[in-house]
Amino acid sequence: MRRTDQVGGGGAELLAVPSATAVRTAACGYWHRRGLPADPPQVAVAPGAPLLLLAVLAAAAGAPGGGGEGLRAPGSVLLPHPCPPWHAAQARQLGRTVHTVPVPAECGGVPDPFALLEAVRRSRGAGEVPHALVLSVADDITGTAPPPELLHEVCEAAVAEGLLIVSDETWRDTSHGPHDTVVVSPAEMLTEAGRADHVVVLAGLDAMDAAMDAAMDAAMDAATDGAPVTGPGSGPGEVPPGPSPGIARFAATERGRAFGERVHHLLTELGARLSGPVAAAAAATLREPAELLSRRAExxxxxxxxxxxxxxxxxxxxxxxxxxxxxxxxxxxxxxxxxxxxxxxxxxxxxxxxxxxxxxxxxxxxxxxxxxxxxxxxxxxxxxxxxxxxxxxxxxxxxxxxxxxxxxxxxxxxxxxxxxxxxxxxxxxxxxxxxxxxx
Structure with a gap:
């Protein structure tokens, strides 16, 4: 069984990178417009949401109070099924046991709360330490969002069992009818309940539709003064091949800041930086100009x-x-x-x-x-x-x-x-x- 070693220090080196600072600042505005205020130190940026999830799960496993308690016993991660394949892949990369829990009849993205409690009980009965639950409040697999009351039950169950909730909100801006579909973040619920430490919000920019892709292309073109981006599969004004940026938000509490520092340090150790042009394109995208919002809504x-x-x-x-x-x-x-x-x-x-x-x-x-x-x-x-x-x-x-x-x-x-x-x-x-x- 592989384990993630304890890592000391902070991620000051990564936090000081100007291109990443611009993305974190833009991400704060993005989340503020969705009722989730944040300051730049609360935000982590990486080349891809999967890599961010890997760092978050690794940090949760070794952080006191993060759900893993240092993983003195074999660790486990809980996921609803169906779910995106990369959720399970990151947990398995860390040597974690993955337990999938069926979703309720009315929606996907979150586990049935009673089945979740049973899965935690069985995991502990097998001598494991269940330390995280990864869910999607906007589930692209089933095309649904959980009703707020059901999401509340899931959050209550997870918090009662000491689980860190990683909320993948990559697809929250793809509602077909925004006035008919309410997408609520666990971060909203748990902050109001005084339990903000129990949730990390995650999002990937690769989920954006054609309008977002066009905005990324325009931002890349501006960032390179119209010069072609060279490389396999690249053309003038195109984002280079590779994963689209991912962003994560941590709680504005002492424990949340410490957790964020650990994630920043892990990303620094992994060399997880965005290139200047990609960071500029991501920041422009997260600022959400009016034209982008209109095209995305249509x-x-x-x-x-x-x-x-x-x-x-x-x-x-x-x-x-x-x-x-x-x-x-x-x-x-x-x-x-x-x-x-x-x-x-x-x-x-x-x-x-x-x-x-x-x-x-x-x-x-x-x-x-x-x-x-x-x-x-x-x-x-x-x-x-x-x-x-x-x-x-x-x-x-x-x-x-x-x-x-x-x-x-x-x-x-x-x-x-x-x-x-x-x-x-x-x-x-x-x-x-x-x-x-x-x-």
Missing amino acids: AARLRGERARALHRVVTGTGAVCRPPHLGRHLYLDLDPFRPRLAARGVTDAPRLEAELVRRLGPYAQGGHRFGDAPGELRVRLATDLPAGAAGAAGQDGGAGEPVAAGAAGRQPPQEWPRAPGTLAQVQSVLVDLTDGSCQ
């Missing part, structure tokens, strides 16, 4: 229309699917058709994924990729599925790997032509798979 509105139309189609065929409110995906459960799918040789999520990829192209990913049991017939479907996907995939094509996480979602909703044709294709595929006939 893109989210259009994506919502597509998502609702696709939801009507898939539920009309009998699939179980939560109504989408944000993000770029639907999460389908085809278990009601298990006997019919079994007749076609589709008995688990990998086979379901393969069949849908063959018929629709690389826009479906099986639930096994997100922490669900492979035997469950669940699949994530991109709402930006383009017209002609089934024809392009070919009925006789191979079931190649799905697109990388986020790739399908980067397609602007405006580029979703002939929507009725796309919806008809999806409906035809699902009906053909579940009508009880065999090829």
Whole structure:
């Protein structure tokens, strides 16, 4: 079992980097506009939210009062399932045991609070030290946000068990109808309850839609005075290949400041810095100029229309699917058709994924990729599925790997032509798979 050594000192070196300072200052404004005031020392910046999560989990494991108590026993991290694959990957990189907890019926992103308590009990019974819960208040896997009252129950359960809550809020700005979907941060709830020490807020800029990508390109162009950015896959005005920046917010308390210092130190040890142009682009993005806000809102509105139309189609065929409110995906459960799918040789999520990829192209990913049991017939479907996907995939094509996480979602909703044709294709595929006939 690998363990993260105690690290002394602070991250003064990383805090003093001018480019990172600009991003932290812009991040403070970003969070202040969302009711989460912060000062620059409370903010950590890294080239990618996954690397930030790695540092946060490592710091939590070794910080007194952080939930891990130095991990005198094997440590464990709790996650809802389904969840983004990179959440579990960072915990496993640290040698932590990962326990997944089912989400409630009404939403994804958070565990069922009673199942969470049972998972903690079992982890301790196995001689482990459960020290962190990673959740998503805006869940791009299922396209949902937890109701505030349910999130409150989850936070209460986590705090009662001494868990650090890492709130991944990467997708909170993708609500299809902001006035209809309330996204509340655990940091808001726990600060009001005097328990701010128990939460770290995390966000990645890679979640932003096409409007945000365009703003990043413009900021990069300005930062380089229009000079081309050289490197594999780079073109004039383009952000260099690599992970988009991630930001984290720590509590404005003595313990929160100490925790933040530890994360800064770990990032310094890892050499986790942003290049000047990328930092300038990230800072410009986080300042959220009016044009960016307008384009982002319009893109989210259009994506919502597509998502609702696709939801009507898939539920009309009998699939179980939560109504989408944000993000770029639907999460389908085809278990009601298990006997019919079994007749076609589709008995688990990998086979379901393969069949849908063959018929629709690389826009479906099986639930096994997100922490669900492979035997469950669940699949994530991109709402930006383009017209002609089934024809392009070919009925006789191979079931190649799905697109990388986020790739399908980067397609602007405006580029979703002939929507009725796309919806008809999806409906035809699902009906053909579940009508009880065999090829």
